[in-house]
Amino acid sequence: xxxxxxxxxxxxxxxxxxxxxxxxxxxxxxxxxxxxxxxxxxxxxxxxxxxxxxxxxxxxxxxxxxxxxxxxxxxxxxxxxxxxxxxxxxxxxxxxxxxxxxxxxxxxxxxxxxxxxxxxx
Amino acid sequence: xxxxxxxxxxxxxxxxxxxxxxxxxxxxxxxxxxxxxxxxxxxxxxxxxxxxxxxxxxxxxxxxxxxxxxxxxxxxxxxxxxxxxxxxxxxxxxxxxxxxxxxxxxx
Numbered sequence: 197x198x199x200x201x202x203x204x205x206x207x208x209x210x211x212x213x214x215x216x217x218x219x220x221x222x223x224x225x226x227x228x229x230x231x232x233x234x235x236x237x238x239x240x241x242x243x244x245x246x247x248x249x250x251x252x253x254x255x256x257x258x259x260x261x262x263x264x265x266x267x268x269x270x271x272x273x274x275x276x277x278x279x280x281x282x283x284x285x286x287x288x289x290x291x292x293x294x295x296x297x298x299x300x301x302x303x304x305x306x307x308x309x310x311x312x313x314x315x316x317x
Numbered sequence: 318x319x320x321x322x323x324x325x326x327x328x329x330x331x332x333x334x335x336x337x338x339x340x341x342x343x344x345x346x347x348x349x350x351x352x353x354x355x356x357x358x359x360x361x362x363x364x365x366x367x368x369x370x371x372x373x374x375x376x377x378x379x380x381x382x383x384x385x386x387x388x389x390x391x392x393x394x395x396x397x398x399x400x401x402x403x404x405x406x407x408x409x410x411x412x413x414x415x416x417x418x419x420x421x422x423x424x
Contacts, residue, residue: 233413235360243352243360243403245413256412259318292359299365302407303350307359 198222200232200293200308207314208283214313218276218293225251225269225276231296232276233304234267236289244289248296249276283315319408321416328422335391337419339404342385347406349387351380354418355400363402364389391421399423 204216218232225232233248247257247267257265266279276293290312294304321341329335339349349367352360363374367382377392387406391398404416 235413235415242418243354243405243415245405245415248413259411299362299369299371300348300350300407302405302413303348303362303365304352304360305362305365305371307361310359 198295198306200295200306202291202293202308202311204291204311204313206312207316209317210284210315212283214278214280214283214287216278216280216291216293216311216313217270218278218308219270219272220274220276220293220295223295223297225249225273227251229296229298233294233296233302234278235292235294235304235307236287237292237310238286238289241289245302246291247278248302250296285315287313288315289313319406319411319414321404321406321414323402323404323416323419325417326420326422328424329391329394331396331423332393335394335398335421335423337389337391337402337404337421339387339389339416340385341387341406341414341416344385344387344406345383347382347408349380349382349404349406351378351387351389352403352405353398353400354403360403394421394423396423 290310295306351364364380
């Protein structure tokens with residue numbers, strides 16, 4: 197059974213850096229074709245893909261946010277970390293991490309519960 | 318940048334067929350997938366590779382993709398299917414692209 201859970205601050209100030217951790221179980225990020233992605237959803241708005249890291253360390257970012265995003269493996273082999281610099285109130289959203297298996301590029305078949313991040317002074 | 322367009326809302330009567338479209342330039346040359354999201358819950362994958370259903374997804378959910386439009390079809394729609402639905406495709410330049418979402422109302 198695949199599970200993922202996001203953790204990090206619920207409140208950050210403008211200009212600060214956000215660091216979110218995705219802790220997962222039930223799969224290995226060393227398995228070919230596997231990836232872990234981050235997706236966010238502002239309140240009442242649509243899903244927005246942010247980044248993905250693959251089993252072979254390949255990484256892809258949303259072009260409009262690429263300069264602010266970094267996705268890495270965590271210190272534990274069952275963790276993935278997303279950092280976003282220079283946070284702004286428009287970045288207020290629920291942030292999800294999700295598992296990408298072998299169902300196709302960018303197809304996320306298991307999602308975490310999400311964590312709400314509010315950007316406010 | 319690559320964009321996917323969905324109608325904001327679709328209404329359907331119980332037991333009828335609901336169709337939700339997703340339009341994008343040459344979308345038929347990509348694979349589309351669909352997610353269902355109920356209020357306060359995380360998205361759930363209901364269709365991938367245009368037409369395939371993950372295990373556990375009812376047969377009443379089906380998909381198609383041709384030309385510039387992918388379509389999610391729900392046959393014999395039930396009240397439990399009321400949710401937001403998002404299409405998604407992978408673009409070589411933009412990465413994962415989601416549509417704006419469609420609110421399905423069963424009334």
